[in-house]
Amino acid sequence: MKYYGLYKYFLYGFAMNLQQLAVFREVMKTGSVSAAARNLHRTQPAISASLKALENHLGVELFHREGRRLIPVPEAHYLLTEATEILDRMHTTEANLRDLRNRTRGTLRIAAMPGTSAYLLPDFLSRFIADRGDVHVTMATRSSPQIMSLVAAQSFDVGFCDIAVDSTRRDLFEAEHIRCDCLLAVPETHRLAGRDSIHAAELDGEMMGSLQTGHQVYEATERAFLTARATFNVRVQAQFFFPLFHFIETGRICALVDAMSAESYKRMHGDRGRIHFARFEPKVPFGYSIVTSSQRPPSILGQEFLSQWTSFVHEVVSPAGTI
Numbered sequence: 001m002k003y004y005g006l007y008k009y010f011l012y013g014f015a016m017n018l019q020q021l022a023v024f025r026e027v028m029k030t031g032s033v034s035a036a037a038r039n040l041h042r043t044q045p046a047i048s049a050s051l052k053a054l055e056n057h058l059g060v061e062l063f064h065r066e067g068r069r070l071i072p073v074p075e076a077h078y079l080l081t082e083a084t085e086i087l088d089r090m091h092t093t094e095a096n097l098r099d100l101r102n103r104t105r106g107t108l109r110i111a112a113m114p115g116t117s118a119y120l121l122p123d124f125l126s127r128f129i130a131d132r133g134d135v136h137v138t139m140a141t142r143s144s145p146q147i148m149s150l151v152a153a154q155s156f157d158v159g160f161c162d163i164a165v166d167s168t169r170r171d172l173f174e175a176e177h178i179r180c181d182c183l184l185a186v187p188e189t190h191r192l193a194g195r196d197s198i199h200a201a202e203l204d205g206e207m208m209g210s211l212q213t214g215h216q217v218y219e220a221t222e223r224a225f226l227t228a229r230a231t232f233n234v235r236v237q238a239q240f241f242f243p244l245f246h247f248i249e250t251g252r253i254c255a256l257v258d259a260m261s262a263e264s265y266k267r268m269h270g271d272r273g274r275i276h277f278a279r280f281e282p283k284v285p286f287g288y289s290i291v292t293s294s295q296r297p298p299s300i301l302g303q304e305f306l307s308q309w310t311s312f313v314h315e316v317v318s319p320a321g322t323i
Contacts, residue, residue, distance in 0.1 A: 001306045012140070013103075013251040014127055015120075016028050018086075018087070018090060019050065020050050020054040020057075021054075021086060021087055022040070022087060023036065023040065023042075023047055023050040023051060023054075024050075024051060024054055024062070024076075024079065024080075024083060025083050025084060025087060026039055026040055027047065027051060027070065028072060028076065028080045030073070031070075032068075032070070033047045033048055033051075033068070033070065035234040038192070039072050041238075041320065046122070049155070051063070051070075051106040058079075059068075060075050061073065061075075062075060062076040063076060065095075072309065073196060086256060087173040088263050091119060092110060093115075098130065105297055106134075106135055106136075106300075106301035106302075107135070107136045107137070107138070107157075107301075108125075108135065108136070108137045108157060108158070108301065108302065108305055109137075109140075109155070109156040109157045110137070110138070110139050110140070110149045110156060110157065110158045110159075110160070110305075111139075111140040111141075111142050111146070111150050111151065111156040111158070111159045111160070112139070112140075112141065112147070112160040113141070113142070113143065113144055113147065113160060113162060113240070114141050114163075114241075115240060115241050115242045115257075115258060115260055115261030115264055116160055116260045116261070116264065117141040118242055118261075118264050118268070119141065119264040119268045120141065120260055120263060120264050120267070120316070121160070121266055122158075123267070124309065124312055125137055125139070126270075128305060128308065131260055132271070132301075134289075136213050137218070140156065144161035144162050144163045144206075144223050144236065145163065145241070147159040147160070147161040147163075148161065148163060148165075148173070148291065151291050151292065151293050152172050152173065152293065153274075154293050154295065157289070157293075157294075157296075157298060157299075157302050158290065158292055158298070158302065158305065158306065158309075159289075159290070159291040159311075160288065160289075160290055160291075161288070161289050161291065162286065162287065162288055162289070162290055163289055164287060165177070165291060166179055168196075171294060172248075172292050172293070172295070173291050173292070173293065173294055174292045174293070175289045175290065175291045175292075176289070176290040176306075176310055177287055177288070177289055178287060178288045178290070178313050178314060179257075179285065179286075179287045180259050180285075180286055180287065180317035180319060181259075181279070181280070181283045181284060181285055181286060182217060182221075182256040182258060182259075182280060182283075182284040182285075182286050183199075183256065183257055183258075183259060183262050183277045183278065183279065183280065184198050184254060184255075184256055184277070184278050184279070184280040185244070185248050185254065185255050185256070185257050185260060185262065185265075185275050185276070185277055186198070186248065186274060186275070186276050187248055187249065187250075187251040187252045187254070187274065187275065187276070188250060188273075188274045188276050190251075190254065190276065192278070193276040194206070194276060195276075195278050195280055196278055196279060196281070196282075197279040197281060198278045198281070199228060199280075199281045199282075200224045200225045200227040200228035200280070200282060201229070202229070202232050203230060203254060204225075204228075204230035204231055205224075205230070205231045205233050206233060206254055207233055207235040207252060207253045207254070208233055208234050208235060208253055208254055208255060209220065209234070209235065209237070209238065209244040209247055209252075209253040209254070209255035210234050210236075210237055210238075210249065210255060210256065211234040211236065211237065211238065211239070211240075212237050212238070212239060212243075216287065217256060217258075217284060218237075220284045220285060221256050221284050222233075223272040224280070224283075224284055227282055228282065235252065235253050235255050236252065236255075241255075241258055242261055242264070242265075244249070244257065245257075245261075245265055245275060247273050249274045249275060252284065256280060257315060258286050258288075259286070259317040260288070260316060260317070261314070262277050263316045279319075288311070288313060290306065290309065290310055292306070
């Protein structure tokens, strides 16, 4: 019987069990029932009974018995090789599962939108895996629609995006939604820099940056200016928030940005930052979705990451954490 066949035959309990194999291997290693009993902390009759049960299951005599002596037959030497592989493999499997249970082993595949991928997510992950020696991470930076597709295809374990997942898509996704408001980013030399809150009316005709026409943030910002009876003068449009920071730093524009991108900028630049962030009125809502596949529940490690990452995002986007 080949190794895989014997392993499968054994594993499902049709022939023998691990305990019988362990007893057999110990008898073969020590050469006696008494030594095996001593090493395994069992009685000699129990060891003898286990060997006999193994032989009965296999239908093969493994030892010639001469008084108290056990003389292995050739079949016993063959079984020893197979049993050693099985027991060592089971030991490795148990150790690996223990590491998985303890969240010190495993893989994480995460797809996130650009602003978060620039700093916050790598920084968070570097701390998350610091004491997890055998955890391997794959990160990808994608647009929100791409992230949803990757998670749906189970190519990634977790997605972080700005698309809300409605109830009609619960067959594909599980999602945690986190709501917040956009912040206004102005150059540090701007006349309104230093203010905790800035109203759209105070930006009437100001050169502005925004996401592309049709995006929910563009439309909500346009409505906010309209409500304030102010002109929404868009000079720069970008697919993502992060590229707008360069134009803001150089004094070309002001722009509404999401809280995670703002926090990334502040942590990346520290005291060297040249952008002031303030609350904006009327509010321009924004939101994040932490997405997993409904078809593939996260691992224990993945659940731990989700819990900690969700708490971290809530902390960043809370009013105290954004200004």
